[in-house]
Amino acid sequence: MNALLALVSALALSQQPTLAMAKRSAAPSRIDASPHNFFGPMGRPPSEGTDLCMMCHVPNRLEWPKRGPGWDSKNAGRSAALDVRADPSGPPLAMRWAGSTMRCLSCHDGTVSSINIVLRASSGTLKTDAIASTDSQRSGRNGPALFSPQSWTDEVMGNHPVSVPYPLDGTGSEYKGFGPRAVPIDTLEWVTDPRVKGLKLVSDTSGFDVLRGTSGVECISCHDPHGTTNTFFLRLPKERSELCLGCHRK
């Protein structure tokens, strides 16, 4: 049994674009070809001082990458769950994002566009993102920003909710303090376990095991930021709405 687990781990590792592999091998990884390669398609950092992963990951885990002044992860009360509202006219529920979604929003919340990333200010070879070529785009208004820095309640709408519970195995879930299990879930509306098809659920607990009753949806449930064979970092193809129908039974 242990041997089998080890084998699986090895296989998994072999498919992960680890820092070491990126440096050692010229074989392209998924992130190499993805827009998250900020050095251009198949691009490589110009020096040993920078690398692909450093744009998001800090090796010593001391702190998150510093972003523009608009993003303050310590003041996450200003941020709101995307389109999660107690009622249609009320404000979005203020939720404290955590974990992976906060990492995504540190670039994609519209307060900072990719061109404004101040990490490694010395890296002059960062790819200039075409979508941030104008002032308005730079502010995120028309770029792929998820909400507007001008109005937190206006433009936060219009996005699929994240940091929300998912009824894994048809069981009501509580996640990030939202979605008490008492709320009846029409389990017919949801795929029993989206992970079977390759989507990702997140655990509300500190552990990595995703358990019924505490499972939720974050950005990474649909997107794999390290790149996929699908557009928009999608874990499943958008064609024929396979991605949507991976969770939703409609």
Next chain:
Amino acid sequence: MNALLFTLVVVSQTADVRNTRHNLSAPMVANTVRAQSETQVCVFCHIPHAASQSRAIWNRDLGYQAGGTIYTLYGSSTLEAPPNRPSGASRLCLSCHDGALAIGSLLNLDATRPATVAMQGGVTTMPVGPRNLGTDLRNDHPISLPIPASDPEIVAPPNGDAVELKHGTTAVKDQVQCTSCHDPHLATTKFLVKSNLRGAVCITCHAKQGWVGSRHEASLAAYPASGAQTVGDLGCLACHKPHNGQGPTKLLTTQNLSGAPLPWSEENVCFSCHRSGGTGVDASRGRAAPDIQTESTKAVSHPFALKTDEHQPVFTAKVPEPETVVNTSKHVECADCHNPHQVQALPGNVHEGMKGISLSGAVVVDNASTDVQQYEVCFRCHGDSFATMIPPAATRPPSGSNKRLEFQTTNDAFHPVAGPGRNTSTYLNNVLDTPDGQLRGLDWQGNRLTRFSTVLCTDCHNSEATANVPGSARNSSASPKGPHGSANTRMLRANYSTATGANAPPFGGYNQNNFALCFLCHDEARLRGNRSNFFQPGGVGSGRGNLHQVHLVDRTNAGCHECHNNVHSNVAATNTDYRNLPAGTPTHLVNFAPTVRRFPASKGNDPWYGDSPVRPRWGRTPAGDYYCFAGCHDKDEAMDGNKSVYRPPNP
């Protein structure tokens, strides 16, 4: 286990949105409205980012609906609360189904914002047809309105029902929206949240009193006649159409036919079934829906077709009585006499659930404990309580208009409609009752007609086909019965001539056909011959022993109506001088026709009272004997001869 899983998978595939008309993606070739090449399904409505501000992450720009002022809203006099401008999920539905926005117009398609998906066949907005509701929502079931608390016939769906109230603009799910009845993802007929067999979706909220068990609900007749569905299975949809309904407010339809539908009018909704061959035979009844349409085409009928689109529902609790109509709008629709949600077939109560006007002029409501009487339904129009009272015709004396007053049981004489006749003396027993009397047949409740019986308006005013039995028309096997139409004048069940002129047609001689109506109950043989209740004292046998015979046959060919001008009652008599007949004295329905003249003053005064009445007199002598003092009995005035006064001395 594997088999079970496989089954589940199959079920989920056949039941999801991809197998519906809402799959607009190109591969869904079964749909006429579909994209040229786009394969995404959800994207036509939803997008995970850059969507419009809605819970449904809607991929359509709803800005054009701002304020909802582009919509003309449903309105009806029976609405407890008017609908609001479309809100909630209904706005999303309307963004395609109002025909204003191109179906392929999206906020975000693969990060192109906005974007337009090219549709097959050059389709842009919703093609014209039943699915394009337009921005005029008056002919569609109202949306974005709360359930009224004050209407007993409208209830909120029970918890757990597939029909649900939805959000409007507040935190409470309290409104009817498109999604209350339709789930746009559901692979069901018309995306309904549950089957509408027998109106199940409709009656979730519309708790129509008396509907279950009503004739329409219980009908097993196929509609259309050649179809597989019964009227009862069609339920509400037999008459109503929740979208693109006809008529001003009630979402009615004449169009649920397989063949050419009848043109729109209120009565044609009913005639869709109630016509020749309109439905199949209801096995439980042994017949198809009664053919009322043919009745309406007869020489005289209630004027169903007089007006269209002016009528208000008359049987709902909401509309107060009287209905406010102006004289020029006076007309009648089927729903003035029948409540289609509660109606029963004869011998049940065809007026079940109707409101009527009582003898005292009060509104009476048919409910579980009280049946509205037939005459009370007639009084709605043929009484004086409503502005709807039928005015006397210009060619008619004012009598005959206000039936409510005419049938008061305190009147001196009346046909016993609202109660048994007041004169139930033993003398009348001999005249009217069996075995000696002249009354024929059974009353409307199946008992022998007697002096204690009541009669229905429809015992005289009915289809001519019901003249095939004596007594009440209720006992006729003819169908349909009822005052819908008749070949006879005044919608009478049989002929009753009011022509005058002893020698003019049809009165060249005595003809029983002239009074066929009367003779349905009043035995002609007993009225004629040797004895009736109209005789001269001492007179025996034909001649003065039976003055009915004398007047009708022997000496003149008078018509019944010349002495019984208004057979409803004496109360409105305008051409009769009742002398020494104080209120309460039975007057035998004697009231002279306008053509009967006074006894000419030049020929002398009343021999008992010495006066010269200006109208023909029907009175009693001081001794209590009845007598006539009228122009008929003056030789110069007409009729017969030289005697000035007849004195039939009744007991």
